[in-house]
Amino acid sequence: MAAPTVQSIVSPDTSAVTSSGRLLALxxxxxxxxxxxxxxxNVALGSLTPAQLRHAPWGGGVxxxxxxxxxxxxxxxxxxxFVLAATRKAKMTPRDFTLKLASRTALLxxxxxxxxxAVNRSPTFGxxxxxxxxxxxxxxxxxxxxxxxxxxxxAFALLLLYALVIHWYPLPGGVRGAFEEGRNAISHLNSAYxxxxxxxxxxxxxxxxxxxxxxxxAGEFARSADRLAFRRLLAFGLALTLVGLLxxxxxxxxxxxxxxxxxxxxxxxxxxxxxxxxxxxRFSNAGRWLWPLLVPGRNALFAYVAPILFKVWVLQSWTVNxxxxxxxxxxxxxxxxxxxxxxxxxxxxxxxxxxxxxxxALWWMYRKNWLWKL
Numbered sequence: 001m002a003a004p005t006v007q008s009i010v011s012p013d014t015s016a017v018t019s020s021g022r023l024l025a026l027x028x029x030x031x032x033x034x035x036x037x038x039x040x041x042n043v044a045l046g047s048l049t050p051a052q053l054r055h056a057p058w059g060g061g062v063x064x065x066x067x068x069x070x071x072x073x074x075x076x077x078x079x080x081x082f083v084l085a086a087t088r089k090a091k092m093t094p095r096d097f098t099l100k101l102a103s104r105t106a107l108l109x110x111x112x113x114x115x116x117x118a119v120n121r122s123p124t125f126g127x128x129x130x131x132x133x134x135x136x137x138x139x140x141x142x143x144x145x146x147x148x149x150x151x152x153x154x155a156f157a158l159l160l161l162y163a164l165v166i167h168w169y170p171l172p173g174g175v176r177g178a179f180e181e182g183r184n185a186i187s188h189l190n191s192a193y194x195x196x197x198x199x200x201x202x203x204x205x206x207x208x209x210x211x212x213x214x215x216x217x218a219g220e221f222a223r224s225a226d227r228l229a230f231r232r233l234l235a236f237g238l239a240l241t242l243v244g245l246l247x248x249x250x251x252x253x254x255x256x257x258x259x260x261x262x263x264x265x266x267x268x269x270x271x272x273x274x275x276x277x278x279x280x281x282r283f284s285n286a287g288r289w290l291w292p293l294l295v296p297g298r299n300a301l302f303a304y305v306a307p308i309l310f311k312v313w314v315l316q317s318w319t320v321n322x323x324x325x326x327x328x329x330x331x332x333x334x335x336x337x338x339x340x341x342x343x344x345x346x347x348x349x350x351x352x353x354x355x356x357x358x359x360x361a362l363w364w365m366y367r368k369n370w371l372w373k374l
Contacts, residue, residue, distance in 0.1 A: 031297025077215020
């Protein structure tokens with residue numbers, strides 16, 4: 001059996017384990033997250049864009065858009081117990097597992113650098129979405145070797161440590177506890193120490209690693225064969241959501257800083273979302289309704305990377321003269337849609353078309369059983 005990898009944690013092959021519906025539900029929840037990612041990254045409504053399809057401003061709480069990245073990380077964690085179970089079944093030694101995990105982490109990190117470089121149109125070494133997923137998944141996978149209670153304790157220890165740094169780390173001038181945009185402990189650490197090394201954002205590995213650990217605890221509950229799985233997931237999801245809400249009274253929700261309250265809240269909602277998919281599969285015999293979500297969920301890495309590269313290398317780079325003047329393919333398609341359908345319907349049609357093309361490509365891969373793994 002092939003060794004578990006970071007990518008198998010991010011998007012595991014679940015074809016062999018679907019009878020319980022639990023991994024099927026994970027694929028479906030991850031697929032919904034992928035579709036949300038495609039939506040919020042390609043919405044073309046301009047000033048008419050709903051607030052929930054924008055990132056919240058500083059001090060503005062969180063929106064649906066702010067939940068997408070955390071839910072990717074949560075899904076990465078949820079898959080860990082299944083991957084580790086396969087590892088034990090294959091009798092892989094801890095040393096071999098650690099080495100494989102480290103090598104795949106490095107590979108996923110480099111793919112992330114490639115994507116960021118493509119977007120910037122110049123070689124860029126730094127942290128982006130895939131880089132954070134790689135490092136946080138490494139933390140989560142190693143922490144996943146612990147039993148549930150120590151793992152949960154580790155996750156909250158990381159969140160508490162991170163919160164204490166925000167509250168007590170002294171800023172220049174001796175100020176402690178400042179939490180303003182551009183003036184807080186995390187921003188200072190990144191600007192003063194990490195940005196010169198090209199590692200701005202590395203501090204986020206602490207809370208995102210905790211998020212992956214929380215996802216792995218949810219995965220343990222989902223994987224259990226007893227009838228308490230539903231109740232445990234419900235209780236865990238509600239508890240994390242409540243913890244996040246209460247914590248936000250002291251440390252506000254904030255995506256740029258990845259505050260501890262934001263992590264707990266997003267993990268709670270992620271657990272409840274997974275539970276919803278699990279319930280549809282198990283109790284309502286509605287697996288057929290989850291199928292459209294399984295298509296992107298089975299190839300999450302490809303679903304993230306390919307649309308970005310397609311946009312950069314084709315939509316934004318190719319020029320055409322469809323509207324009487326030379327313009328990028330992206331601008332021309334959007335202009336044609338708006339001129340024929342008006343605004344905002346033209347923008348909606350463009351976004352829907354983009355998502356549909358991506359889904360059809362993923363559906364073709366799904367039918368061929370092609371999974372892109374690193």
